[in-house]
Amino acid sequence: MDFSIKACDWTKGTTGGFLTGKSDCIVIGVFEGQSLSGAALEIDAATKGLLTRIVKAGDMQGKSGSTLFLHEVEGIGASRVLLVGLGKQDAFGQKAYAEAARAAWRAILGTKIVQVTFTLAQLPVKERTADWAARTAVLALRGETYQFTQLKSKPEPAKHALKRIVVTVDPADEKLAKLAVKQGQAVANGMDLTRDLGNLPGNICTPSYLGETAKKLGKEFKLKVEVLGEKQIEALKMGSLLSVTRGTTEPAQFIVMQYQGAGAKAAPVVLVGKGVTFDSGGISLKPGEGMDEMKYDMCGAASVFGTLRAVAELGLKLNVVGIVPAVENMPSGQATKPGDIVTSMSGLTIEVLNTDAEGRLILCDALTYAERFKPAAVIDVATLTGACIIALGHHHSALFSKDDALAGELLDASREATDPTWRMPLDEEYGEGLKSNFADLANIGGRPAGSAVAACFLSRFTEAYPWAHLDIAGIAWKSGAAKGATGRPVPLLTQFLIDRAGQ
Template identity: 85%
Template sequence: MDFSIKACDWTKGTTNVFLTGKSDCIVIGVFESQTLSGAGLEIDEATKGLITRVVKAGDMQGKSGTTVFLHEVSGIGASRVLLVGCGKQDAFGQKAYNDAARAAWRAILGTKIGQVTFTLAQLPIKERTAEWGVRAAILALRTETYQFTQMKSKPDPAKRALKRVVFSVDTVDEKAAKIAAKEGEALANGLDLARDLGNLPGNVCTPTYLADTAKTLAKDWKLKVEVLGQKQLEALKMGAFLSVTRGSAQPPQFIVLQHQGAGQKAAPVVLVGKGITFDSGGISLKPGDSMDEMKYDMCGAASVFGTLRAVAELGLKINVVGIVPTCENMPSGTATKPGDIVTSMSGQTIEVLNTDAEGRLILCDALTYAERFKPAAVIDIATLTGACVIALGHHNSGLFAKDDALAGELLDASREAVDPAWRLPLDDEYQEQLKSNFADMANIGGRPAGSVTAACFLSRFTEAYPWAHLDIAGTAWKSGAAKGATGRPVPLLTQFLIDRAQLS
């Protein structure tokens, strides 16, 4: 799909290219006030009051998310006009804008429209810019058109005939909007990769499959890649990671991807993604209900791959390292048992009280390995705890950080990317729940504050650098009729790295 930007000042009559240019449809926003401005007013005048008549007739009242097609419109180059309700103008913020954009795309994708002129990004969005509107609209469109059909013998027909979108922006916003369009496409490509990996079944998306995907990414985007196997992990004394792999016939893989966008001496940001390609719970077996969704336990790894793809496509001038420890967690005669004690790469010993708390065991060794890169910051991303779902539901990812500045950067990025996160506590008092009579720590801290104690466990392996943890158990996928991976938090992570790159 082709996206382009054209500058236009609808208040000064410099609109001939839009009024006379050939297009299948032009998208116009209408507020509940029923007063037209900008593109709406200009199109109304060119069509001799057509939009005013439709509004006065009550066919378009401006309510958020409503749409009306006007067909065979004369006086302009577009054969159709799509009116989109934007709600109250004084409440037109990012949510209302996204609702309007999604409504527009859904209406258009239900037709054979191939080329669209989109003017909604030029509306005054509270606390947001036109370039933000362009990027958000591209992401909304790509989300609406995403389909996972790789495993179907007869794939569903594609949702779209749409091939080209032209965004109308003010002249002063043109340069920034062109950058935003590129960011939107790169983000969408990264999201699609993360979604695809998450949606693949566990018998296809194995640890070896993830390793092969990393190698393909490296080849396609000039990244550096290294994959460590069983013997190398044993030599590194990654006893915590290897304890999770013991019950599976699938060999573990430890993947390291590097984007070198800045100088050799510039400290990298390290992203660590949990890559459990299927989580049965091990000997602490999960209930059978919805266990199929445990193929999504590698969505942290998928988000690292998706983010690195977006970063590489954008050519960000920042060094980024992606680390993905990946394996299955399965029950068998060789599997780790509750009560077993393992030694992590850091030398700290762990009493495994529950084998279904395995994500922290693979992550802790990866966090220790990250020290060798002397990172500016480390962020781990994991579908780690059901407790985070209970605490925050499916809207916000859980954010934990020892470093207030790093937490602030991530929260700012989450708001800009509309990929919400909420900071949860990491107080020392919670560490008491991890006490063990027999080892340095237990791998669980009981039911109270389960997501907090999981983060506290990880924090014990991060003394060497600024660190944050994103628990995406509630946001990485959807259940029910809309079942599927979301690709989150690729937008948050990519925005964080864009912001960092601009500061360097």
């Protein structure tokens, strides 16, 4: 789809030519119980009070998310007008705007409309700017049009005809809005890659498949890529990581992708993504119900791939390293057993009390490896704990960090990206349950505060740099009728890096 920005000042009566230009549809917002304003007022004047009559008749009451198509409207060039309800104007914040945008796109995608003029980005959204609104509109549309049909025997036809979108903004916002549209498309492309990797089944998306994907990404976007095999991983003394992969025939891969947008001496931001391409639980076998969804246990890795793609497409002026420890966790006669003790790359020994707490075992070695880059910050991303879902459900990802400045940056980015994140406690007391009689630490504690205990485990390997941990177990995919990867937290991570780059 082709997106473009059009500067338009509805208050100065200079839009007559614009309104008479040919298009398939123009999208107009209507607030509940409010008089018409902006583009709606201009359209109303051009159509001799048509919108006013429709509102008075009750056909469009402005209820949030409601839509109404007007056909063959005289006085304007668009063949259709789509009215979108915005709800109460005094409650029109970023959530209401995003819902209005999604409602508009859903209505349009159900038609044969090819070209649309979208005016909602000019609406007054609380604490948000027009460039934010333009980017959000792009992401909302791309989210509505995503399909995963690669593995169906017969290709499915596209469910929409839409090809060209013109987003109108005030003249003063035109420059920033153009950049925002570019950012929105890059983030959407990254999210699509993340969704595709997440949605692939475990018999296709293996650790080796992730390694090949990294190499392809490197060629396309000029990233430096290294994919280490098990002998190289063993030479690095990553005994904790290798303990997870002992039960499978699929070889582990340790993937390192480097994007250089700044000088060679500039300290990079390192993203570490959990890449368990299928998690059976190992000897601590998971229940059979819903186990198919454990193909999504590599969504942390997938989000690192997607974020690096977005960063490279935007050409951000900073250095970013993506590290993906990729393994499969399966039971067999060779698998690690509960009670086994392994030695991590850091030298710390770990008593494996539960082989289903495997994500932290691969991440700890990756976090130790990250030290060699002398990073400005390290953020690990993982579908780490079911306890996170119990705590926060499926709306917020969980943020753990002892670094207030880094945590603040991530929370600011989450709000700007509309990718909700909640900071969780990381007090030392949560790590008390990790004590072992036989090793330096155990890989699990008790049931209480399981996500905080897991974060405390990881923190033992991150003392050399500023670090944050994102537990995305509740937000990386959806179950049920809408089953599929979400592409989160690519928007959060990309916004964080955009902010870091000052772009």
